[in-house]
Amino acid sequence: MIAATYAALTLIVTLFLSGLAWGPIQFRLSEALCVLALFTPDAIPGLTLGCALANIVNIALSGTGTLGLLDVVFGSLATLLGATFTWHFHDKPKLALVGPVLFNALIVPAYLPLMLTALGFTTIPFTSISLSESYILVYLFGAMTVGIGEAVVMYALGMPLYHALAKTSLSDRLRSTPTGAERGPKV
Template identity: 70%
Template structure:
Protein backbone atom coordinates (compact mmCIF):
# COMPACT_ATOMS: atom_id res chain seq x y z
CA UNK A 1 0.00 0.00 0.00
CA UNK A 2 1.34 3.41 -0.97
CA UNK A 3 1.80 6.03 1.70
CA UNK A 4 -0.47 9.04 1.56
CA UNK A 5 1.19 12.25 0.42
CA UNK A 6 0.54 13.95 3.78
CA UNK A 7 2.38 11.08 5.55
CA UNK A 8 5.35 11.46 3.19
CA UNK A 9 5.31 15.21 3.83
CA UNK A 10 5.19 14.65 7.61
CA UNK A 11 8.16 12.25 7.38
CA UNK A 12 10.08 14.80 5.29
CA UNK A 13 9.39 17.68 7.68
CA UNK A 14 10.43 15.62 10.72
CA UNK A 15 13.61 14.47 8.94
CA UNK A 16 14.49 18.03 7.90
CA UNK A 17 13.88 19.49 11.37
CA UNK A 18 15.89 16.74 13.10
CA UNK A 19 18.80 17.08 10.65
CA UNK A 20 18.80 20.89 10.88
CA UNK A 21 18.69 20.87 14.70
CA UNK A 22 21.51 18.33 14.84
CA UNK A 23 23.71 20.29 12.43
CA UNK A 24 23.13 23.51 14.37
CA UNK A 25 24.09 21.66 17.58
CA UNK A 26 27.19 20.23 15.86
CA UNK A 27 28.26 23.70 14.77
CA UNK A 28 27.70 25.35 18.14
CA UNK A 29 28.21 22.52 20.65
CA UNK A 30 30.82 20.48 18.75
CA UNK A 31 31.56 17.14 20.37
CA UNK A 32 28.70 17.59 22.85
CA UNK A 33 26.40 16.67 19.96
CA UNK A 34 28.22 13.45 19.09
CA UNK A 35 31.25 12.88 21.33
CA UNK A 36 31.96 10.82 24.45
CA UNK A 37 29.51 12.84 26.54
CA UNK A 38 26.50 13.60 24.41
CA UNK A 39 23.72 16.13 24.68
CA UNK A 40 22.25 15.92 21.18
CA UNK A 41 19.47 18.46 21.61
CA UNK A 42 17.70 17.27 18.46
CA UNK A 43 16.97 13.94 20.21
CA UNK A 44 14.20 15.77 22.07
CA UNK A 45 12.30 15.48 18.78
CA UNK A 46 12.02 11.73 19.45
CA UNK A 47 9.02 12.83 21.53
CA UNK A 48 7.20 13.23 18.19
CA UNK A 49 6.91 9.43 18.12
CA UNK A 50 4.31 9.82 20.89
CA UNK A 51 2.00 11.38 18.30
CA UNK A 52 2.64 9.82 14.89
CA UNK A 53 4.23 6.69 13.39
CA UNK A 54 5.67 9.01 10.70
CA UNK A 55 8.19 10.06 13.34
CA UNK A 56 9.89 6.66 13.09
CA UNK A 57 11.12 6.98 9.47
CA UNK A 58 11.35 10.79 9.80
CA UNK A 59 13.68 10.72 12.80
CA UNK A 60 15.72 7.84 11.34
CA UNK A 61 16.18 9.64 8.02
CA UNK A 62 16.99 12.93 9.76
CA UNK A 63 19.58 11.20 11.93
CA UNK A 64 21.18 9.54 8.89
CA UNK A 65 21.35 12.88 7.03
CA UNK A 66 22.88 14.65 10.04
CA UNK A 67 25.41 11.87 10.60
CA UNK A 68 26.47 11.94 6.93
CA UNK A 69 27.01 15.71 7.23
CA UNK A 70 28.95 15.15 10.45
CA UNK A 71 31.50 13.02 8.54
CA UNK A 72 32.64 16.20 6.81
CA UNK A 73 32.33 18.42 9.90
CA UNK A 74 34.15 16.16 12.38
CA UNK A 75 36.77 14.67 10.09
CA UNK A 76 35.93 11.05 10.94
CA UNK A 77 36.16 10.06 7.27
CA UNK A 78 34.70 6.72 6.25
CA UNK A 79 34.63 5.60 9.91
CA UNK A 80 31.79 8.08 10.29
CA UNK A 81 29.64 5.60 8.39
CA UNK A 82 29.50 3.64 11.66
CA UNK A 83 27.53 6.56 13.11
CA UNK A 84 25.38 6.82 9.99
CA UNK A 85 24.36 3.16 10.25
CA UNK A 86 24.35 2.42 13.97
CA UNK A 87 23.43 5.90 15.24
CA UNK A 88 20.45 5.87 12.88
CA UNK A 89 19.62 2.34 14.07
CA UNK A 90 19.57 3.60 17.67
CA UNK A 91 17.24 6.45 16.69
CA UNK A 92 15.00 4.00 14.80
CA UNK A 93 14.82 1.57 17.75
CA UNK A 94 14.15 4.37 20.23
CA UNK A 95 11.39 5.87 18.08
CA UNK A 96 9.77 2.45 17.58
CA UNK A 97 9.70 1.89 21.35
CA UNK A 98 8.27 5.37 21.93
CA UNK A 99 5.48 4.79 19.40
CA UNK A 100 4.63 1.33 20.80
CA UNK A 101 4.52 2.63 24.40
CA UNK A 102 2.89 6.01 23.58
CA UNK A 103 -0.01 5.42 25.98
CA UNK A 104 2.56 5.65 28.80
CA UNK A 105 4.58 8.77 27.81
CA UNK A 106 7.11 8.69 30.65
CA UNK A 107 7.94 5.04 29.90
CA UNK A 108 7.84 5.64 26.13
CA UNK A 109 10.49 8.37 26.31
CA UNK A 110 12.89 5.86 27.85
CA UNK A 111 13.11 4.16 24.42
CA UNK A 112 15.67 6.58 22.93
CA UNK A 113 17.60 6.59 26.22
CA UNK A 114 17.95 2.80 26.28
CA UNK A 115 18.61 2.41 22.54
CA UNK A 116 21.32 5.08 22.45
CA UNK A 117 22.93 3.92 25.70
CA UNK A 118 23.23 0.34 24.41
CA UNK A 119 24.17 0.95 20.75
CA UNK A 120 26.26 4.15 20.52
CA UNK A 121 29.03 3.14 23.00
CA UNK A 122 29.70 -0.03 20.96
CA UNK A 123 31.30 1.96 18.10
CA UNK A 124 32.13 5.25 19.81
CA UNK A 125 35.72 4.25 20.81
CA UNK A 126 36.60 3.74 17.13
CA UNK A 127 35.26 7.19 16.21
CA UNK A 128 36.97 8.83 19.17
CA UNK A 129 40.36 7.43 18.17
CA UNK A 130 39.76 8.61 14.59
CA UNK A 131 39.23 12.17 15.86
CA UNK A 132 42.20 12.32 18.22
CA UNK A 133 40.97 10.89 21.53
CA UNK A 134 43.44 8.29 22.80
CA UNK A 135 42.25 7.91 26.37
CA UNK A 136 38.83 7.52 27.91
CA UNK A 137 37.74 11.12 28.52
CA UNK A 138 38.48 12.46 32.02
CA UNK A 139 40.73 9.46 32.74
CA UNK A 140 44.22 8.32 31.80
CA UNK A 141 42.92 4.92 30.59
CA UNK A 142 44.07 4.25 27.04
CA UNK A 143 41.35 3.46 24.49
CA UNK A 144 43.56 0.69 23.07
CA UNK A 145 42.41 -2.57 24.60
CA UNK A 146 39.95 -0.82 26.90
CA UNK A 147 36.77 -1.46 24.91
CA UNK A 148 34.81 -2.94 27.88
CA UNK A 149 35.69 0.06 30.06
CA UNK A 150 34.92 2.49 27.25
CA UNK A 151 31.61 0.74 26.59
CA UNK A 152 30.71 1.05 30.27
CA UNK A 153 31.77 4.72 30.27
CA UNK A 154 29.69 5.32 27.12
CA UNK A 155 26.72 3.39 28.49
CA UNK A 156 26.59 5.70 31.51
CA UNK A 157 27.43 9.01 29.80
CA UNK A 158 25.38 8.47 26.64
CA UNK A 159 22.44 7.15 28.66
CA UNK A 160 22.62 10.04 31.13
CA UNK A 161 22.92 12.66 28.37
CA UNK A 162 20.01 11.14 26.45
CA UNK A 163 17.90 10.95 29.63
CA UNK A 164 18.50 14.64 30.29
CA UNK A 165 17.49 15.52 26.73
CA UNK A 166 14.40 13.29 26.69
CA UNK A 167 13.02 14.25 30.09
CA UNK A 168 14.19 17.87 30.46
CA UNK A 169 13.49 18.88 26.84
CA UNK A 170 11.51 16.09 25.15
CA UNK A 171 8.84 15.62 27.80
CA UNK A 172 7.95 19.34 28.11
CA UNK A 173 8.03 19.55 24.30
CA UNK A 174 5.53 16.69 24.04
CA UNK A 175 3.26 18.30 26.66
CA UNK A 176 3.34 21.58 24.73
CA UNK A 177 2.66 19.88 21.40
CA UNK A 178 -0.28 18.00 22.94
CA UNK A 179 -2.02 21.35 23.50
CA UNK A 180 -1.72 22.43 19.86
CA UNK A 181 -4.60 21.76 17.44
CA UNK A 182 -2.29 19.84 15.07
CA UNK A 183 -1.30 17.23 17.67
CA UNK A 184 -4.22 17.36 20.11
CA UNK A 185 -6.22 14.56 18.44
CA UNK A 186 -3.26 12.16 18.57
CA UNK A 187 -2.12 13.13 22.06
CA UNK A 188 -1.34 10.32 24.51
CA UNK A 189 -1.88 12.85 27.31
CA UNK A 190 -5.54 13.28 26.35
CA UNK A 191 -6.02 9.50 26.76
CA UNK A 192 -4.35 9.62 30.16
CA UNK A 193 -6.67 12.46 31.27
CA UNK A 194 -9.71 10.63 29.93
CA UNK A 195 -8.80 7.47 31.84
CA UNK A 196 -8.52 9.41 35.11
CA UNK A 197 -12.10 10.83 34.96
Protein backbone atom coordinates in the same frame (compact mmCIF):
# COMPACT_ATOMS: atom_id res chain seq x y z
CA MET B 1 9.88 18.13 7.68
CA ILE B 2 10.84 16.09 10.75
CA ALA B 3 14.04 14.84 9.08
CA ALA B 4 15.09 18.37 8.12
CA THR B 5 14.34 19.70 11.61
CA TYR B 6 16.25 16.87 13.32
CA ALA B 7 19.28 17.24 11.04
CA ALA B 8 19.34 21.03 11.25
CA LEU B 9 19.05 21.06 15.04
CA THR B 10 21.84 18.51 15.36
CA LEU B 11 24.14 20.50 13.08
CA ILE B 12 23.34 23.83 14.72
CA VAL B 13 24.24 22.37 18.12
CA THR B 14 27.44 20.95 16.63
CA LEU B 15 28.48 24.25 15.10
CA PHE B 16 27.67 26.45 18.09
CA LEU B 17 28.16 24.16 21.09
CA SER B 18 31.30 22.34 19.98
CA GLY B 19 30.26 18.78 19.55
CA LEU B 20 27.60 18.22 22.19
CA ALA B 21 25.82 16.12 19.56
CA TRP B 22 28.69 13.62 19.14
CA GLY B 23 31.31 11.98 21.31
CA PRO B 24 31.51 10.00 24.54
CA ILE B 25 29.68 12.69 26.49
CA GLN B 26 26.80 13.96 24.41
CA PHE B 27 23.54 15.82 24.64
CA ARG B 28 22.00 15.50 21.19
CA LEU B 29 19.22 18.04 21.65
CA SER B 30 17.54 16.92 18.43
CA GLU B 31 16.71 13.60 20.10
CA ALA B 32 14.01 15.48 22.04
CA LEU B 33 12.07 15.35 18.75
CA CYS B 34 11.58 11.61 19.37
CA VAL B 35 8.52 12.70 21.36
CA LEU B 36 6.82 13.21 17.99
CA ALA B 37 6.57 9.41 17.88
CA LEU B 38 4.20 9.68 20.86
CA PHE B 39 1.68 11.25 18.46
CA THR B 40 2.19 9.27 15.25
CA PRO B 41 4.28 6.41 13.88
CA ASP B 42 4.83 8.57 10.80
CA ALA B 43 7.46 10.44 12.83
CA ILE B 44 9.71 7.35 12.95
CA PRO B 45 11.06 7.49 9.37
CA GLY B 46 11.59 11.25 9.62
CA LEU B 47 13.55 10.93 12.85
CA THR B 48 15.65 8.11 11.40
CA LEU B 49 16.36 9.95 8.16
CA GLY B 50 17.18 13.16 10.06
CA CYS B 51 19.68 11.27 12.19
CA ALA B 52 21.26 9.68 9.12
CA LEU B 53 21.52 13.05 7.35
CA ALA B 54 23.10 14.73 10.38
CA ASN B 55 25.59 11.87 10.73
CA ILE B 56 26.48 12.01 7.02
CA VAL B 57 27.19 15.75 7.26
CA ASN B 58 29.24 15.10 10.39
CA ILE B 59 31.55 12.84 8.39
CA ALA B 60 32.57 15.89 6.36
CA LEU B 61 32.75 18.19 9.39
CA SER B 62 34.71 15.89 11.68
CA GLY B 63 36.90 14.06 9.19
CA THR B 64 35.95 10.61 10.47
CA GLY B 65 35.97 9.27 6.92
CA THR B 66 34.60 5.79 6.38
CA LEU B 67 34.48 5.16 10.14
CA GLY B 68 31.79 7.84 10.27
CA LEU B 69 29.57 5.41 8.37
CA LEU B 70 29.32 3.46 11.63
CA ASP B 71 27.49 6.43 13.09
CA VAL B 72 25.31 6.79 10.01
CA VAL B 73 24.23 3.15 10.20
CA PHE B 74 24.22 2.35 13.91
CA GLY B 75 23.41 5.81 15.28
CA SER B 76 20.43 5.95 12.93
CA LEU B 77 19.49 2.42 14.00
CA ALA B 78 19.48 3.57 17.63
CA THR B 79 17.15 6.44 16.73
CA LEU B 80 14.92 4.12 14.68
CA LEU B 81 14.60 1.60 17.51
CA GLY B 82 14.16 4.31 20.14
CA ALA B 83 11.43 6.06 18.16
CA THR B 84 9.70 2.74 17.43
CA PHE B 85 9.73 1.92 21.16
CA THR B 86 8.32 5.38 21.83
CA TRP B 87 5.42 4.79 19.45
CA HIS B 88 4.80 1.29 20.84
CA PHE B 89 4.35 2.76 24.34
CA HIS B 90 2.77 6.06 23.24
CA ASP B 91 -0.05 5.64 25.76
CA LYS B 92 2.58 5.74 28.58
CA PRO B 93 4.81 8.74 27.74
CA LYS B 94 7.21 8.44 30.70
CA LEU B 95 7.91 4.81 29.82
CA ALA B 96 7.95 5.53 26.08
CA LEU B 97 10.84 7.98 26.43
CA VAL B 98 12.99 5.23 27.94
CA GLY B 99 13.30 3.77 24.41
CA PRO B 100 15.64 6.40 22.95
CA VAL B 101 17.67 6.41 26.18
CA LEU B 102 18.05 2.64 26.22
CA PHE B 103 18.87 2.11 22.54
CA ASN B 104 21.33 4.99 22.32
CA ALA B 105 23.05 3.89 25.54
CA LEU B 106 23.43 0.32 24.28
CA ILE B 107 24.29 0.90 20.60
CA VAL B 108 26.34 4.12 20.34
CA PRO B 109 29.11 3.15 22.81
CA ALA B 110 29.76 -0.05 20.84
CA TYR B 111 31.34 1.85 17.92
CA LEU B 112 32.30 5.15 19.53
CA PRO B 113 35.83 4.06 20.58
CA LEU B 114 36.72 3.30 16.94
CA MET B 115 35.57 6.74 15.80
CA LEU B 116 37.27 8.58 18.65
CA THR B 117 40.56 6.77 18.06
CA ALA B 118 40.38 7.72 14.37
CA LEU B 119 40.00 11.37 15.42
CA GLY B 120 43.14 11.17 17.56
CA PHE B 121 41.64 10.69 21.00
CA THR B 122 43.68 8.32 23.13
CA THR B 123 41.78 8.61 26.40
CA ILE B 124 38.20 9.24 27.38
CA PRO B 125 37.82 12.94 28.13
CA PHE B 126 38.03 13.85 31.83
CA THR B 127 39.39 10.39 32.72
CA SER B 128 42.61 8.43 32.40
CA ILE B 129 40.87 5.49 30.69
CA SER B 130 42.75 4.65 27.50
CA LEU B 131 40.60 3.91 24.48
CA SER B 132 42.90 1.05 23.52
CA GLU B 133 43.17 -0.34 27.06
CA SER B 134 39.85 -1.99 27.76
CA TYR B 135 36.92 -2.14 25.40
CA ILE B 136 34.62 -3.14 28.27
CA LEU B 137 35.59 -0.10 30.38
CA VAL B 138 35.21 2.23 27.43
CA TYR B 139 31.86 0.66 26.50
CA LEU B 140 30.53 0.91 30.08
CA PHE B 141 31.70 4.52 30.37
CA GLY B 142 30.04 5.32 27.04
CA ALA B 143 26.83 3.51 27.98
CA MET B 144 26.66 5.52 31.18
CA THR B 145 27.47 8.92 29.66
CA VAL B 146 25.45 8.51 26.47
CA GLY B 147 22.54 7.14 28.53
CA ILE B 148 22.68 10.02 31.01
CA GLY B 149 22.91 12.59 28.22
CA GLU B 150 20.01 11.00 26.36
CA ALA B 151 17.92 10.81 29.54
CA VAL B 152 18.52 14.49 30.25
CA VAL B 153 17.50 15.41 26.70
CA MET B 154 14.43 13.15 26.65
CA TYR B 155 13.07 14.07 30.07
CA ALA B 156 14.27 17.68 30.52
CA LEU B 157 13.53 18.78 26.93
CA GLY B 158 11.44 16.04 25.33
CA MET B 159 8.82 15.67 28.04
CA PRO B 160 8.07 19.44 28.22
CA LEU B 161 7.96 19.49 24.40
CA TYR B 162 5.47 16.61 24.48
CA HIS B 163 3.26 18.40 27.02
CA ALA B 164 3.41 21.65 25.04
CA LEU B 165 2.52 19.90 21.77
CA ALA B 166 -0.26 17.89 23.44
CA LYS B 167 -2.03 21.19 24.21
CA THR B 168 -2.05 22.27 20.56
CA SER B 169 -4.21 21.36 17.59
CA LEU B 170 -1.08 19.88 15.99
CA SER B 171 -1.26 16.87 18.30
CA ASP B 172 -4.84 16.18 17.21
CA ARG B 173 -3.90 16.45 13.54
CA LEU B 174 -0.91 14.12 14.00
CA ARG B 175 -3.00 11.57 15.86
CA SER B 176 -5.75 11.63 13.25
CA THR B 177 -3.42 11.32 10.24
CA PRO B 178 -3.99 7.94 8.59
CA THR B 179 -0.89 5.77 8.51
CA GLY B 180 0.43 3.09 6.20
CA ALA B 181 -2.34 0.80 4.92
CA GLU B 182 -5.02 3.13 6.30
CA ARG B 183 -4.11 5.70 3.64
CA GLY B 184 -5.08 3.33 0.87
CA PRO B 185 -3.65 3.36 -2.64
CA LYS B 186 -2.60 6.63 -4.25
CA VAL B 187 -4.84 7.60 -7.11
